[in-house]
Structure formats: C-alpha cells, structure tokens
Amino acid sequence: MQTTRVETMVNFPPIDLTTKIEKIDQTKNRNSPPASSQMSRRQLIQKIVFFFFRGAAWVNGVALLIIIYFMVANGWRAITWTFLTQAPKDSMTKGGILPCIVGTLGLSLGAIIVAFPIGIASAIYLNEYARPGRILRLIRLGINNLAGVPSVVFGLFGLAFFCIYLKMGVSLLAGALTLGAMTLPVIIGASEEALKAVPDTYREASLGLGATKLQTIFRVVLPTALPGILTGGILGISRAAGETAPIMFTAAVFFSPRMPSSVFDEIMALPYHIYVLATAGTEIEATRPLQYGTALVLIALVLGLNLAAILWRARLRKRMQ
Amino acid sequence: MERPLKMVSNHLHFYYGDFEALHDISLEFSENKVTALIGPSGCGKSTYLRCMNRMNDLIAYSRMEGELLLDGEDIYAPSVDVVTIRSRVGMVLQKPNPFPKSIFENIAYGLKVNGVKDKSKIASKVEKSLIRAALWGEVKDRLHDSALGLSGGQQQRLCIARALAVEPEVLLMDEPCSALDPIATQKIEELIHQLKITYTIIIVTHNMQQAARVSDITAFFYMGKLIEVNYTNTLFTRPKLKQTEDYITGRFG
Numbered sequence: 001m002q003t004t005r006v007e008t009m010v011n012f013p014p015i016d017l018t019t020k021i022e023k024i025d026q027t028k029n030r031n032s033p034p035a036s037s038q039m040s041r042r043q044l045i046q047k048i049v050f051f052f053f054r055g056a057a058w059v060n061g062v063a064l065l066i067i068i069y070f071m072v073a074n075g076w077r078a079i080t081w082t083f084l085t086q087a088p089k090d091s092m093t094k095g096g097i098l099p100c101i102v103g104t105l106g107l108s109l110g111a112i113i114v115a116f117p118i119g120i121a122s123a124i125y126l127n128e129y130a131r132p133g134r135i136l137r138l139i140r141l142g143i144n145n146l147a148g149v150p151s152v153v154f155g156l157f158g159l160a161f162f163c164i165y166l167k168m169g170v171s172l173l174a175g176a177l178t179l180g181a182m183t184l185p186v187i188i189g190a191s192e193e194a195l196k197a198v199p200d201t202y203r204e205a206s207l208g209l210g211a212t213k214l215q216t217i218f219r220v221v222l223p224t225a226l227p228g229i230l231t232g233g234i235l236g237i238s239r240a241a242g243e244t245a246p247i248m249f250t251a252a253v254f255f256s257p258r259m260p261s262s263v264f265d266e267i268m269a270l271p272y273h274i275y276v277l278a279t280a281g282t283e284i285e286a287t288r289p290l291q292y293g294t295a296l297v298l299i300a301l302v303l304g305l306n307l308a309a310i311l312w313r314a315r316l317r318k319r320m321q
Numbered sequence: 322m323e324r325p326l327k328m329v330s331n332h333l334h335f336y337y338g339d340f341e342a343l344h345d346i347s348l349e350f351s352e353n354k355v356t357a358l359i360g361p362s363g364c365g366k367s368t369y370l371r372c373m374n375r376m377n378d379l380i381a382y383s384r385m386e387g388e389l390l391l392d393g394e395d396i397y398a399p400s401v402d403v404v405t406i407r408s409r410v411g412m413v414l415q416k417p418n419p420f421p422k423s424i425f426e427n428i429a430y431g432l433k434v435n436g437v438k439d440k441s442k443i444a445s446k447v448e449k450s451l452i453r454a455a456l457w458g459e460v461k462d463r464l465h466d467s468a469l470g471l472s473g474g475q476q477q478r479l480c481i482a483r484a485l486a487v488e489p490e491v492l493l494m495d496e497p498c499s500a501l502d503p504i505a506t507q508k509i510e511e512l513i514h515q516l517k518i519t520y521t522i523i524i525v526t527h528n529m530q531q532a533a534r535v536s537d538i539t540a541f542f543y544m545g546k547l548i549e550v551n552y553t554n555t556l557f558t559r560p561k562l563k564q565t566e567d568y569i570t571g572r573f574g
Binding site: 131132199201202203204205206207208209210211212215219220223224 | 374376379381404405407408409411412414416418419420421430431433434435480483484487
C-alpha cells in the first residue's frame, strides 16, 4: 500500500508530448480552462510545495508577533513613568528599572565603540588588501570559530581576561569589551558582505583617476558599503544587548544603589535584571509584572535599535541615488 | 604625418597564471592620434589596454613581461609611482560606471584625490570638463543630482568628463559605446574627434564601422597576437593578411 503510493508520486505516467502541445494550443485558441489532468497534477504539486514555502516564511512573522503580543499583554501594566525613571526599591520588589536601562544602553554603546572600528578595519583588510593564501584562510577560520563560541564562554573569558588579568574588575568597560568581542564576527561578516557588494568598477574608476588605494577605500568603497555595514553591525549589537551570559560575570550586578558614573563602575542591566528577578529575587511570584515589564522594555529597546538601523540605511541609500 | 610617440610597447607578454594572454606585442602610439584595437572577443585587446594604465596590477597571479613606455619612460619600472601613471593615462570602461555621488562630485573626485583643494578651481574644472565631454548643456541645472539618474549615454559622457578632469595625456577607451544606443554612440564618436586634438586616444571596439569612423590607425589582434597594424584607411581597404581581411569582412570572429 505504502510502496504503491510512493511509486505513483515519483513516477509520472508517460506523457505524449505532441498531443499535449496540441491540447495547450487548443485551450489557448478556444479560451477554455485547461482540462488536462496531467497539467493540473503538476500544478497541484507546485501549489502544495509553494504553500509550504509561504507557510515557512510566515512562521517568522507570526513568531515575532506572538512574542511581542505575549510581552505586551503581560507587561504593559508595569510600564509607568515611575517604572522607567526610578531605581528599584524594597529589595527590587517595587520602583523602576532606570539603572538597568542606562546600563544596557551604556553596554551597547560601548560595544559599538569597541567592535565597529576593529570589525570594519578587519573586513577592509580581508576584502581589500589581503592576498589569498594560508594566513588569510587562518584568519577566516578564526573569525568563523569566534562566531561559534557560546556566549557564556565569552563571559568567562571576559571575567578572566578583562576583569582579572587586566584588573578592570566588574565594570561597564569589561562588559562592553566582552560584548564587543562577541559581536566582532557579526560585524566583520556584515562588513565583508557589504564590501563585496560594491562593484569592482567603482574601484577601477577611482584608481584609474589616480586615487591611491586608501583614498579609493575611504572615498568610494566605504561610503557605498556603509548602509550595509551599519545595518549588519547594529543588528549584531542589538543581539548582544539582550545577552545575559557575557555580562553576568563581567559587568552586571544584582543591585547597585547608585547610577554608574564612570566606565569602571559596575552596572545593572536589563537582561540580567530579568534573570535575577525571575530566578533569585526575594519574591519571584510577586515581581512577575516587573519581570514582564522589564522584558518589554528590553524588547522595545532592541526592536527600536533595529528600526533605527533600518531607517538610517534607507536614508543613506536614498542620499546615494 | 610623423608625430612624437606617446606610448610604445616593446615585446610585451602578459600572463594570467600559466595562460599567455598577450604574445610579444610591439606597437607604437603617436601623439594626438586615435588608435583602434580590433579583434574577436578574448583576443587580448582589453588586456592590452589595461596594461597601459597598470590596471592589471590588481589581478592576482598575473604578470607582464616586456616594456611599456610613456614618453620614453617604462611605466613598469620599479621606481615609477603607479598612482601618477594612472592620472596621466585615463580610462573609460565599457559600461558607464559613475560613482553613486552627485554629477559634480563625480567629476570633482579625480581633482580632490590628486590634492586640489581650491573650491573655485574645482568648480571651473568641473564645468570645463563637462563642456569638453559635451554634457554641460544637459546637466548644468542639476549638477548636484545623483549621477545614477542620468541616461546610459549621459553617464558614459560623464565618465569621459571625469577622466578628462584630471587632465590625462592618454585616454584609454574600452568599448565605450557597446552599452549605448546609436544616438549616444554618435555623440561619443563626435567627442572622440574633438578630443584627439589634445589627447592620445586608444580605443578598443568590436564595431568595425566605428573603428573606421573614429581612428587614424587600426591594430588587429587575434589570439593574443598582434596580426596587423596600419593606417585605418589602408587596413580596411587593402589588408595585407588574409586573416585580417576575413575578420573585417565578417567571415569569422
């Protein structure tokens, strides 16, 4: 039973091509609906397959909508002016999350400052200067593997290297460096893609006019690639901004009575705050609304960052056209 | 008819890896003449053109042997600055390739990278170049619009203007009209006639009529070899070799 069905699925019955063409001609001429059962069978298969493709694509959007709906439905009540502008109170069962917002923004900004220059410079080297060879392959291998390192390993590395070895302690700086290191492969990847998309004829035109390679890169190649670099980079940063593992050893603390005043201060951060409230708080059940509220703020921050990246790209592209 | 030689290649060989793309090319280019390089696709004429402003330097695993002289000086000598060579030998490619910048910025680019800072000087150079490239009238009211909004023919003239702005001595053109319609082609050809008063022009073309219309001298390339070179009139009316005759009469290629 099973086998026969599979067979009919796989082996199409032989088709007489000439009669089929005639049939198509006829249907065209007479303007009648296509009647051939063989044709409709192929179209049916096509429809089914396309239906699955379309469904697969829709899953993405639906998943995002469900997550956002879930967060908003559970968290919107917690979002008040006090919540956004005050520090936590009463063992974090009341009050707001301002220090966490500031901390996460600080970390993101720091990661951008660390990762963008290094990432873009590496991508320029790899794409514009490096001669293909063993060293280039080795560097690429390194970057690809860096991208695969779990975030908690980055956290431990940050703790060992930045906090302890370089004596930065648990601080905004150590956290930003760790997040920056974690984001580097993403930024390098995005930058390389953007640089590759710049047509070689631009480079030739520029060099042909007597520009040096450096002038060509800074005046033609980078401006053209910038929209792609920025979007890819910011998407990478916003991904990192929501990470808990890399900052829990390096930058974030359970509770800080004051706002950070320098990069060497320890900070509170949104993802770690959620983690703390949900697992180690004094009253896990009672602070549920605060947890959802914090999550909602985090997701809004990340989506806001992404939206800003997309709008920025659109503006840059428009200016170029 | 004798004019000083602007560029000379002596026994030039060019290799992509192990493949010899050009075999022993010796050719002379007189000042203020238009030389057309013709031949079927893959015969090496574009490669040869790209040797002349050292654009082939960019290709990994390629190498050149022989000499290429500009005003008697070997442009491949180790002491020569490739950037200077490229500002003396301008290039216009097959497909118009304006930068994604404004019309003005496209032309000012070459000046700026060569160190011109004076704004009024740049502005007047931009205007002059656009006038020379017969584009000024069409774009003077929208100099700060994107160059990508121009038509293909206008873009190509923009690229010519861009090349002219840095005042090269030699202008290399690699099938400058192959992506253009007949009217735009005619404009570019008229332009070439104008430009040869000041420049030495070397043009690669697939179009035999175009070679006949615009050039003084024509060189026929086949399979990486220079087959025949002569005054254009002579080459097209009384080719010495059967191979040349077959090509220009359309029997092969």
